[in-house]
Amino acid sequence: MLLSERMGILLLITFIVTRIPQFRYLLDRRLDWRTGVTFSLFFGLISIGGTYAGILIQHGELDSTFLVARLEPDEAMADSALIGVMMAGLLGGVSVGTGAGLISGLHALWLGGVTGAADALSTPVIGLLAGLVARFFAEERVIAPIKALFISVFAPILQMGVILIVNESSAAAIATVDLIGVPMVIANSIGVGIFVAMILAAIREEERAAASETQRALHIAEMALPYLKQGLTSETAESAANILRRELHAVAVAVTDTQEILAQVGIGTTKRFQGERIKTKLSLQAIETGEIHIAKSREDIQPHHPAIGAAIIVPFRSGGQVAGLIKLYYQSVRQIRTVEIAFARGLSKLISIQLDIAMAEQLKSLMKDAELKALQAQINPHFLFNTLGAIVTLIRVQPEAARRVTVQLGSYMRMNLTMNQSKLVPLYKELEHLRTYLDIVNIRFEDQLFVECYCENGLEGRVVLPPSTLQPLVENSIQHGFKGRTDRGEIRVELLRGEEGVHMSVRDNGNGFPAELLDALGESPITGGDSTGIGIYNVSRRLVHLFGAEARLRFSNPPEGGALIACTIPYQPDERRDIRHEGYDRGR
Template sequence: MVIEQLTLLLFERMGMLLVLMFGLTHIPFVRRVLDRPARGWNGGLLAVLFGLLGIAGTYAGVVVGPDTAKASFLAAPLGPEEMMAHSALIGVVLGGLLGGAFIGAGAGAITGLHAMYMGGIAGESLGVSMPLLGLLAGLIARFFHEERIIAPPKALFIGVFAPILQTGLVLVFTTSSPVSIVLVNKVGIPMVLASSVGVCLFVALVRAAFREEERAGALQMQRAFAIAERVLPHLKEGMNESAARATAAALMRELEADAVGVTDRDRLLAYRGPGRPDSEAFMAEASVQDALRTNRIRTLARKGQQPRMFNDLGAAVFVPLGGPGQPSGVLALYFRSPKQIRKIELEFASGFSRLIASQLTMMQAEKLEKMGRDAELRAMQAQIHPHFLFNTLNSIVTLIRIDPENARQLTVQLAQFMRSSLTMTQYPLIPLYREMEHLNAYLTIIRARFDDRLVVECSVEPGLEQVMVPPSTLQPLVENGVQHGLRSKGSGGVVRVELKRAGDRVRATVEDNGSGIPPDLLRLLGEIPISGSGSTGLGVHNVNQRLKALLGADAALRFEDVPGGGTRVSFTLPDDKGGYRADETDDSHRGRRTAG
């Protein structure tokens, strides 16, 4: 048999092995073995798998003698002057490239022991070279560790050297006898071509199988995203009947399930499909309770003569819905036959469960964060009024001794001011006209305290009444101006409050003619709490933090010295041009956003 015929015959036999490998990669058990790490029992299974592939390559070889060639498919043990032209190296090299050095050596040992059993002139050399070549293939694969599956061109390059090294060892073990030289000359080139091309094709086949699985997983994840996008808006308020109905309807449209059920932890909330099962019987199903308890996907299939579940449905997949810990409910996908529960359905169920869990966890975190911000804002708001209250009570204590009537009036006005504050500050934003009423109540107290020693001027551009502002924003700033306006003046203190439009925003300014603020405090005021005798730094800081939290960084307070003495504090508000309005029928004076 000439070299060309032998080469074609080996390629033909290699094609049969390729078909065998294709079938193996589509067996679920084999796919699980290939997917898992090559360690422990799984490593041993991989070594056996590739070793058996190597033995198949041996039996698919051609027996070659000095003057003969036997092309029978299942080769018998060889004679003392016979040698096998085989494809056994494909399984051994694949074991090393895909599983690593120890897997390659294990597969080589299995294949080599079988080659020694087959005998022939190269039996002993094959028993040594097969494990060695599997080990070397695994060591070489470490240079390409960043690739999950080595690229076919690289595998082709590695596959060329394995048969060359093996035939060289045959000559070494037989001390280059005339018979061995003749046989190596016959089988050398065909084995190099068949083994290298075979390793390349087999690696490409395995890569294609993994990519097919990845594409299927990506497709199911895409389906899960599309369904979750429709369902998640309904789940924001938790697992209720409305969210369950939307989930069941979306899944019935997208999946090939015969029925869909959605539960919370206690009852069946929604069901789409033939008939409707009893809620108590549904929740009593062991697989449903197991999915709720373990937070893992569970399947249920009718076996043998067992009765079907209901409405001729014979199989189901139960998917827990919820974040880490105990799920908030279960999604049940029912099918008429267990054969309909393919891996693609399980991939979708797994992806959908993980996606819903992560999204619900994120929504819960956002809800908790929002509650935390609201609590923080309310805490800052609560700090403003006690600060003002303490200053006013100190004034009342002083006036009780020198002007009891004025102290009585001041006490009444303070009570009215605090009563309105308790209602107004329940909401994050109020209309500007409510804020001005609150400021005027404060100024009434101030005028009673300081008589003619202080002048407060207010100027508000018409049309700004409905602009929204955090409550008690102006009062602490005016209080800050009052203290600085009178600290170094026995009389003649002036505080000006001005609100006017500036482009698409409203600019608010509070200015005093006091002694100003030291430069080292000017840059810190509003950014950190500053407390001390005669200081309003804590109240100003709280105002600044609420402005930024509710209206954005553009609304932050800006402090600057006024030429000639004094301090100017300013900030800007969004001019919504009707985007907000006050609900005149609400006794709480709550501001409400409406469509502009």
């Protein structure tokens, strides 16, 4: 009982030690020779403390004297010194365990008594063995308490055996072992188990606190970010400041850009602060360095108010540059604890990362729009060059036809400019666009070309697709599918409902696609020959950009001859309502 009571004092001291940040290095096994020596010395001192907290055994009787200076040859100590040595080995490994055992053993030898020499031999060995056992649990950050308790049972037993061997099983040694053996086995094993349980409790408490603060920071950033992503204005800054003040329980919160105060909410808030220039030295330093600063006096606080005595100035970044400040105001500097500062750092990094992600998404969207516009810009000249070439030919042989083509071309280009203002257009407009194109083509080919267009009823006003999708596909059939043919060319355009979307196809009875080009069509412009494939390549790329890879064009040569271009356009939200502004009659 006396040994347990005194061991409790030792465990209380070690519990306080577990709260020291440097102790985490040992738990994470981040050891070098300096930390190894430091922890060997630390656990060695814990072991010496366990010795002095022990019970003096004198002539077979217990003596409750505390802090015995030296032991007589016939005296011994029933102590909890092995707790420090076992913990050194289990937590720090072989080197720390052996080092702590040597320190404890040398002290036991100096202290003397019946067990002095035996302890000097046994404690380094016990520390070494504890370190070797810890290797079997290397994947565990801290060994489980029940395992530590079971392993520690054998340490005092080994020590008792060494005492008997060193003292050649003398009557005094046997009497001492009989008296202290069982109490030391129980006390030391339970002490190691409790020590490990305290360490685990401290770790879990820290992890729970970290998880709670992380969740809190994510929650606050999630609520404030939608406003900050809209740009730093007085309205968005005020909305973000209200959220931060409510969640952080600060007396006031201000949001600034790099030049002026955009909004402030809470104590001392007035509209006159909006637009006020940033003046304080700490705020300007935070903008310049990007580091968090703590304002501990009213002179460093802007704006001044008697109820505000301290502030945390938190810069946040966008695109690698400081974009503004979040100022968290408190009544006193005593309210700014370490946890508030750590949370402010986390909030600053989180908002900065999210703003960078938002900027990257915006840039990606702008690049995507730019690429779509570039693709669209390539289609118009492609058709224009072909039509102008046809007009040059018609001027010589059919001047009246050339005049009609020129008029139709003007109508076509006006319609084209109107459609290209949007990424997506209703199907009925795309069909009108195709019809205008065919009016131009029919003047050139007259009875040599027959184009049939079938659109399932109800799709015209409910389906959207990129502008100038059908026309380049039909033009491809006319320009390349019928090249060198003297018989009538036939083209069928179909738009049908499917489970996954609208099935669109353009089929002709022409020459078909060269077999060696089927795999490359639509993936890249074709090089060589008299065709670059820009038209169908651009159409396929725009479909992929807007609807995904499943919408890309598919090319094949049907067994009955000719060529087939097909794709599936996914149903869009707009397809749930009729987006026509005028009727369109289904037909051919």
